[in-house]
Amino acid sequence: MDYLNLENLKLLSSHLKIIDLRHPNEASSLRINQKNIEVLSIPYYLLKTNLSNLNKETHYALYCKDGIMSRLQAGILKDKGFTKISVIRDLSEQT
Known part of the structure; x- marks a missing residue:
């Protein structure tokens, strides 16, 4: 599992989708x-x-507030055959 920060996201922007795992509130x-x-x-x-609804060939970057759910869900996705999974470490400095 890869970890991404804000700079990595900018570099990979055309090659991935973010899954926001947070509760809607x-x-x-x-x-x-x-x-x-x-x-x-x-x-x-x-x-x-x-x-x-997800494509196993797409690179997904998972995000939650503290990263715990992202890491857990990344493991589940890998177990289900998804190979391009990353966890976002911090978006607090997003632009």
């Missing part, structure tokens, strides 16, 4: 705003039921 307080990156809002508790 938490996500609405701080929106992820990265130019040229599609953000999918899929709360961690709904990710398993949405796997059929």
Whole structure:
């Protein structure tokens, strides 16, 4: 599993999608705003039921506030055959 920071996201922007795993209430307080990156809002508790909507060939970067759910969900995705999975470490300095 790879870890990405803000600079990595900017470099890979055309090659990945972000999955925001936060609860909708938490996500609405701080929106992820990265130019040229599609953000999918899929709360961690709904990710398993949405796997059929995800392409195993797409590079997904998982985000949650503290990184714990991102790491757990990355393991689940890898177990389900997803190979291009990263965890975002910090978006606090997003532009």
